[in-house]
Amino acid sequence: MSERITLTLRAALIRPLGAECISADRFADLSEQEIGALELWDGHASVALGDVFAIRGDHSSSVTIEGDLAHLDGVGTAMRGGEIAIAGSVGGGVGARMSGGAIRIAGNAGDDAGIAMAGGLLAIAGSAGDRAGAALPGASKGMTGGEIIVRGGVGRDAGSRMRRGTLFCASVGEGAGTAMIAGNIIVAGDLGDGAGLGNKRGSILALGNVRVPPTYAYACTYRPPHVSLMLLSLRARHELLVNDEHVHGLYQRYSGDLADIGKGEILEWRSM
Amino acid sequence: MSEATRIEENVTCLGCGCACDDIAVVIAGARIREARNACTLGVRWFGDGSLPGAISGGRSAAIEDVLREIASLLRSARAPLVYLAPDLTCEAQGAAIAIADQLRAFVDGVTSSTSADGILAAQRRGRASATLGEIRNRADVVVFWAVDPAASYPRFQSRYAPNPVGVYLPQGRRDRTVIAVDVGAQRGPADADVRIQMTAEEEQLFLASLRASLAGRALGNQSIAARVTELATRLNKARYSVVVTDAESPPSVPSGRADSLIALTQSLNATTRCSLCSLRAGGNRNGADTVLTWHTGFPMAVDFSRGAPRYTPGNAAGARLAHGDCDAALIVGNTNAIPTVVREALGATRIVVIGPRASESTLSAQIRIDTGVAGIHESGMSLRLDDIPLPVRAVLPTPRDTASLLDALGSAIAAQGASA
């Protein structure tokens, strides 16, 4: 039984490798040999994890993965607990359907990060691709809980159909929070186009500028009490750069999407 | 004419998704001379029925050898693609999907390139729909949303709506109100009773305003509001309305349209009845989606690589090919109908084509086997655009039956042992 398990990439990956088997909670029950025998997927061929990674440690739910992992997909899929630290970047679907534990990525993440996530923490120091925290294809609900904290930007359709939980990022692409049911999207910068279309009860908060969608209507300029709470909580737990002027600031509130039930909001920071 | 002519009645035409089954095909000397009742699309669909019957590219001309060669080509692939091009019977589609499962391949078809938005939206929200027979007999208000069926679905109006007499529309066209919604250059039928026009940029706001209006909220500017109110009033007053839209959307159509139209038509059922009718193009496209669904639970973009179906419409055939993620492709059906993005992305992939006119395909395929066209040379089942299954019958002999050939290919693959 080790303090941590460390997986070190043996040779650079040249094409996508499916790594849904890498999940911290699962590693807690496995010996080094058993971990090495887990299946990674190269197309339809299965490759032993031990052939791709050098493994140190066993029986631990703390896992470090080292190497250029931009082609490594599905890490932490359906993870329920434990902790994965990824020293560099990682591929698509990281933390998909995860319900607990923490995945911390020092670099960037690919598309579908935290897709259909239900709980836990996905922290990305770099940027993330499209559909972070969004729904599985054809599903009516996106993430239903947990937190996705991206210090860089995220791509399109971030938090689309989100049901609960929080997504924080420095900037977003188009279509953030489309058809949100509830939950929070907090953007430290400007809000991209098409944000919040079809939003039912979700909150989209932008510290930068907002191009207000035509299906939102201005309500008032005020100090939303829940914003202080949210920002303080994020600042305390994730050491995010959120200023007091944002915590206690004045925000313009826009209600929408009025084509739907209209109980959602876009909050745009104005001033202290 | 010296040859004896025969007439095959009640033939189903797969020239578009309407699947008119009243075509009388006149045949003389193994050539189709006429397709009575068919529209221009239908006439083109049937053509003269002639087909090449070649097998090319294999090291041997014997079909068993060629199938073995294809089997070993596909089995050696790390990430094979099985692509369902149009013009196949449901039986052939099923046989191709079975091969994909066997190979642990990625299976996809034209749907993911042309109609994915509508399918995904209908998965997220469901849909309120009706078959064409219901629309024909019940719909008193017919809205053509940015589509004039005259071009791509020429007999839609005469066979289904608004023209025919229906059980609840004894005077046919006169009992119905036809509303054309023009979105930019995408115009509804010219002879509509009511015309509502908007620019392409206005469409999303218009749809949103329409839904807001039905929920009792006003939205948008004055000019939109007037048009919205008119349409909302007509839809609300309808006994049974149908909104007709083209599911074969060009890339210029915003992805929100399908979603908004579904939401709109569903919500109208709070007070009256309303359905959405999504038009599909020809060659049994809906069949491919449905057969794939009963085999796997998903209608398109299914990845068998992990040994069981996974749904990846966000990484469909076009994208996978473009990334170089597929190292061999079995293309089944009519390669002429493959969307350009996929065709171009196929690039240097090793390709096998099994389908009508495979030997004439412009794709750089290694092996090609000519088969027949569903409903002309091959019999089986097809699905109309509204999910109604119709029989298709061979009116001419096929060079070789696609479904049987694929079954034989499946056996050849099995004979080479279980996939890695």
Place this chain on the structure above:
Amino acid sequence: MTRLRITGGAVHDPANGIDGDVGDICIENGRIVASLPADAPTLRAGGMVIMAGGIDIHAHIAATSVSMGRRLLPEEHALHPVAAPALDDGSIPRSGTGGTVPSTFTTGYRYAGLGYTTVFDAAVAPVAARQTHAELDDTPIIDGGFFALLGNDEYLHRQIAAGELARAKDYAAWILRSTGGYAIKVVNPGGVELWKRNVREVKTLDDPVGSSSVTPRRILEVLAGAANDLGLPHPVHIHCNNLGVAGNVAMTLDSMRALQGRRAHFTHLQFHSYGGERGKSWSSAARQVAEYVNSHPEVTGDVGQVMFGDATTLTADGAVEYLLHTSTGRKWINSDIELETGCGIVPYSYREKAAVASLQWVVGLELFLLSSDPWRMVLSTDHPNGGSFMSYPDLIRLLMDRAYRDEKLKSVNQKMLAGSALADGIAREYTLNEIAIITRAGPARQLGLAAKGHLGVGADADITIYSRDADFAKMFSTPRYVLKAGTLVVEEGQLRRAPAGKRIFVKPGFDDTLLRDLGKYFEAYSSVRLANYPVTGLRDAPVPTRGA
């Protein structure tokens, strides 16, 4: 394997009066025979329990509606990938997806894995029957058939309105012939047509459906009469009006009384046995329904038990699905089909914490436990409406194990259970023979399948062999051996072979003067040519009818 002797097992074959006696079963060429030569291969089943293969009288597994349901549930399928089984019969095994509406191959494998060898799809739109056959072709192992929807059919209603009852009967016969169906199904008689006309409630059996001479009562009478006059092996299969509505027991009992003295099958009665008042209160009315069925031998039924967990409601009863959509906010499919029928689909979850779901669970169990004649009240969950067929083993345990049932009862929401029989305490525990009745012998008798549901000489060799286990759920979820038409499909608990099943259908005769009138109707209103309507090419032999 053409011959096999199964020795040493305790045989539960209630149709032949055998209740746990140890005896040999001999199989030759897919059927049960009286004896075999001494050198025939032997399967030792000492200590095990032998029953006929299970028969599901009412499930939704192969229809346009089912595939619409499949298409609606990508997120559910994504969570339930099912790898191909390891078959050793040379057939190419297929992967699939599970969840509440599994893919076809997985459906076949899973039913067989539970020891079920015959399944009927309960609701097929006649115009779409062709697809049902295609899906059944892709549903391995099980013998399959289906019921054709007729209660809301425009042509039928016209005949009733015109008093043309002979033609109505001929039409029913033609529909069964054309579709390759097995029985006549009525869903919410008249109510689906009314829903299409935006009339959302059927208040009484005498509500007019367009014409005042077309009413739910008349539709029931005419179709029950047609089924009986045609000598169909299974009587009319009725889904009553007002499914799932508080107080609907009155309509259910009225429907039964309307057909008093005539053979009729009332399906998923659990959904139709509620007291209370619409929009106000709910209570169990299972006692009343069970009492009626107990005292009327012409009536048969299946329960339509609700099991806690995820389900998909999927029915021809479009009206009820709209209500479910608006009350749950979940996604919704409606499809109005060709002047014939409707279809509605809404995913749903039955939760122990929910008052109505708990009541439904209790009502179903009460119907089982208060019915004195298990032959006439058989097991179903209306898969996937009340729960998946995969929950049958747990349901069997609830029926056989009172302690388990009472413990479970404590954990459910008690709000609406006051005065219910189950809450008052029911001691009854089903015996193995009674389980054999409600899962095999009873459905076979209700369906009129002479060669199914029993182990007598001449029966199809569809046989399930269980290892005994004190936990009946475990025992019934993993049969040790399953034989389908004499082929061992499950061995030592593993699915090993997947032969194609047969199609079970009828081919009743009719007076073909019908076709002239029907031709005119098709010409005027149908979107499909009459000539293209009938399904052709069914390979198997039809089940005979007794009709003239």
Place this chain on the structure above:
Amino acid sequence: MDIRGVQIDDTFAEAFGMRGARIIITAKNQKWAREAANKMTGFATSVIACKCEAAIERELAPDQTPDGRPGISVLLFTMDSDSLPKRVIERVGQTVLTCPTTACFDGLPGAAERIAIGKPLRTFGDGFQGSKVIDGVRYWRLPVMEGEFLIQESFGKARGVGGGNFLILAESADAALDAAEAAVDAMAGMPGVILPFPGGIVRSGSKVGSMRYKTMIASTNDAFAPTLRAITKTSLPDGVNSVLEIVLDGLDFRSIAMAMQIGIDAACRPGVHSITAGNYGGKLGPFHFYLRKIMSGDVEDAPKEGAPA
């Protein structure tokens, strides 16, 4: 035992179990938090007629509150479980919801038992309310004319202790009051304890029931009333002309004991004769605060028979 000449009687204060909640009120500034808290804790001296006992526990600095604004912490106690949410709901609804700029949070996040407070109050929003889950905790947002009122959905319920007390027996009314004030000042802001009476002080110590009036639940503590020294069975030592009582409710035994230790110490000043405490012979409540034990530094609850689990 005596402290600076003040005798500590060898007796104990007898207290009983209560149910309590801690309500954190934040506002734009301390003034408005206090306005709400003052109203909330008004008329909440004794469960006998007020149905609850409540008082300000202490002020909170911005970095001590969930939303980073100045706050006040209030403790509120009732005799039974069922009435606790009722009292909190009516008081929060009338005094915090109504007060400009406030928000309202649970001060007992670790409590296993929860009572629904924001949840029932949300319906004031008439369907326009919304909820937020932040850090696993649900809050309700109620639109009001000023802006928005934020309140936590559920509050922790503590098994508290009520009726901790000590009596200051002094030579004069002035000396009694000076000592009592000193005691209250010393105890101010001690966590987990409130003094629910006016200024923290009670002059009308009571006994259980009445000798004369059957309907009275409590009546004057004649044994300590100086004017009755001559005509009743008095408990007053010679030279004592006035008695004041300090009543304490707290979240647990230890908090009360520590507060009593500090309060009694502060009350031991010139003019005070002795300190004693009220009890009912151990029959009424399971919590016994032995004055001499406390004053010698032992503030731990001794295990007793019949104490609530």
